[in-house]
Amino acid sequence: MAQSGSSAELSGSLTSSALPPPRTRIFKIIVIGDSGVGKTCLTYRFCAGKFPEKTEATIGLWDTAGQERFRKSMVQHYYRNVHAVVFVYDVTNAPSFRSLPAWIEECKQHALGTEVPRILVGNKCDLQDSIQVGTDVAQQFADAHSMPLFETSAKSPNSLGDGNYRNSDHVEAIFMTVAHKLKSQKPLVLSQPPEGSGGTVILSGGRNDGGDGGKGWSCSSC
């Protein structure tokens, strides 16, 4: 198992033209898996709607030059108050798939067991000729750990061929699934961010019958 993780926050707002003011709930979602599987790209792709031109290895929380006390408190901080976990492996890298049990165990040790919404993501599906982890084996693993499986590519553009990254490759669906699990019962509908709204992606839920406005979701940091 190698190092590091990414995280994203989803905030859900209940907005209304009438008072009271909007309620905001913030969820902390951690994205974990071996180094290089594409955690940063997936998170960036979701938050900014595109694949990053250039990424650098995230400084691993496990890479603190032997300063054990510092490492321990950093890791504890990372796993604290987590609402959902996204496990990522690289479909072209079998060892990254074999590391998953260790990542699941790591989560368990930080009190993140099956009660916390978790999903499994196989990234880099655009590299069709280099696939080392088949869907069958990944699905079996996902079923055994009661997680939904998504196979995706943070990189490949959508089928419209215009170079944009909209509603394609399940990236939005992945985070929508997490949001949906967190928000439970309410059906969520993806809407694109308005032009110039930065990295905000709004996941709107249906208005409720009480007329108190719609639910909005946004990825507020990454």
Ligand SMILES: Nc1nc2c(ncn2[C@@H]2O[C@H](COP(=O)(O)OP(=O)(O)OP(=O)(O)O)[C@@H](O)[C@H]2O)c(=O)[nH]1
């Ligand atoms: N072909 C392809 N390359 C990808 C994809 N996602 C990420 N990459 C590439 O994989 C490399 C690692 O991506 P990162 O997002 O930095 O991986 P990471 O898991 O955050 O890595 P660490 O920060 O080291 O933990 C980069 O060169 C990306 O361009 C993908 O879907 N397809």
